[in-house]
Amino acid sequence: MMNHYETAFILTPVLSDAQMKEAVEKFHDFLVAEGATIVNEEHWGLKKLAYPIQKKSTGFYALIQFDADPKVIAKLELQYRRDERVIRFLTFRLDKYAYEYAAKRINKSNNVEEK
Numbered sequence: 001m002m003n004h005y006e007t008a009f010i011l012t013p014v015l016s017d018a019q020m021k022e023a024v025e026k027f028h029d030f031l032v033a034e035g036a037t038i039v040n041e042e043h044w045g046l047k048k049l050a051y052p053i054q055k056k057s058t059g060f061y062a063l064i065q066f067d068a069d070p071k072v073i074a075k076l077e078l079q080y081r082r083d084e085r086v087i088r089f090l091t092f093r094l095d096k097y098a099y100e101y102a103a104k105r106i107n108k109s110n111n112v113e114e115k
Contacts, residue, residue, distance in 0.1 A: 036068035
């Protein structure tokens with residue numbers, strides 16, 4: 001059974017843009033290798049943190065929305081914990097209302113980009 005998930009993670013700010021994109025691509029490729037279907041991927045860029053984490057006040061934010069088997073989540077979070085570039089992460093299952101809202105948000109952002 002496939003569930004809808006979103007995972008957001010923060011990468012350390014000392015990375016270059018190429019290193020940041022490589023780290024996001026690593027998690028994207030991991031999900032695809034585990035049989036997940038990527039629905040949406042967003043790079044929010046360098047943002048200020050609400051509070052310092054590991055003496056850092058900024059971080060690269062990324063979000064991946066995907067459909068996967070629940071067993072994949074434990075493996076994904078293990079990958080986050082093993083990667084020293086990740087300073088925080090959060091993965092959660094979307095219920096039908098959250099999934100509909102996310103789909104509307106994606107469509108809205110796609111319409112804005114087309115104009």
